[in-house]
Amino acid sequence: MNLTPQTGKTRSPGRVRWWIVWTLFFSTVTNYISRQTFSVLAPLISTQYHLTHTDLGRILGAFQLSYAVTWLLGGIFLDAVGTRLGLALAVVFWSIVNIFTGFATSVFGFASSRFLLGIGEGLNWPGASKTVAEWFPSQERSLAVAIFDSGSSVGGAVAALAVPLIALEFGWRSAFVFSGLLGFVWLAMWLRVYHPLDRHPRVTEQEVAFIRAGQDVPATSADRGVRRWLNLVRDRNVWGIVLGRALTDPIWWFYVFWLPQYLSDARGFSLKRIALFAWMPFIAADIGNFTGGLISGYCIRRGVPVVRARMWVCAFSCLPILAGIPAAGVHSVYAALALICFALWGYASWSTMGLTLPSDLFPHDVVATVTGLSGLAAGLVGAVFTVAVGILVDRFSYGPAFLVAGLLPLFATASVLLLIRAPSNSPPS
Secondary structure, eight states: OOSSOEETTEEOSOOHHHHHHHHHHHHHHHHHHHHHHHHHHHHHHHHHHTOOHHHHHHHHHHHHHHHHHHHHHHHHHHHHHOHHHHHHHHHHHHHHHHHHHTTOOSHHHHHHHHHHHHHHHTTHHHHHHHHHHHHOOHHHHHHHHHHHHHHHHHHHHHHHHHHHHHHHHHOHHHHHHHHHHHHHHHHHHHHHHOOOGGGOTTOOHHHHHHHHHTOOSOSSOSOOHHHHHHHHHHOHHHHHHHHHHHTTHHHHHHHHHHHHHHHHHTTOOOHHHHHHHTTHHHHHHHHHHHHHHHHHHHHHHTTOOHHHHHHHHHHHHHHHHGGGGGGGTOSOHHHHHHHHHHHHHHHHHHHHHHHHHHHHHSOHHHHHHHHHHHHHHHHHHHHHHHHHHHHHHHHSOSHHHHHHHHHHHHHHHHHHHHHOOOOTTSOOO
């Protein structure tokens, strides 16, 4: 697969932007390995400390609450201090917190650690989206988003494979130390590779010209101060992005946080067997990231307007997510995993478009803020859904949760199609 695509008949000049986006991919990988360490170990930890599903819902929900708020405040923070420093501080913070999570011994201790982890990890996606808006022309942007966002799937798969083995060999507390140390390795890479476009020491004038020629929205917004934020709140495109994310991200959180526990509870999987199978849905999601990015990029190169191409992919991608509904009811565990894989493939394709739209529709200096607003809404809805899943499982079963997760994308896609419109200054193709 060629991941440094061509435009026309000649290869685009320069590769600095691709080095940067692959560095963002690795930040997302380390982000998800840290995030998933607790979820993968939840069956073991819950047995040792006699945690109920409601307890697990509260612990997982604490992460999502702080994560949601950081998406908003973190977006504003990154717009103010810049991506280079902002992401460096974020990774150091979440890595240290994850290491100390291994010393927790109670619901309060785990919930507090997860709350702090969410503060650091909430900066990753606004920062990555801001970087892609700065460094990529519109025809390459969806593929760039697919690359960095696919790190979530790869990180989740690596965590599902590696964390149980580390825990079985060295103890579960050691797994938190391992996943926390990875962030410091990434930090050295980031400080070496990333600088802003206008003062990067290794970017060529040809690459800068190529990037700026393919960007359809201005680098800075015309409004300043309070007026800029008020105009964003009144913008229908903002609400289309916010509702779309708020009604799709809970699907991901459900499968990411609850799948290991579901496999243990409903399918009788041991920790070793979870390691053998729980990585598969993440690989399906990884393929979905590239499916959405490549299809929309192909449509744009064939003359389809940028925003229309994104929405077509959303409409197509919402249908496979429905496959998750019967997963809880089928007898075969392999059929259930296949249905979950198909659902997450569709979700990831949809999600790539949701993360790309802010940079398609808004000036670069507000992209992180718009992305943060959508992340805030998605995180809050996801936190409520995560806590609700714990209560539902304690009182009923996993079935209602699978049903809700399957139906939400229909409403998300309707919101995107009804609310989002291409900006008037965007060219027709």
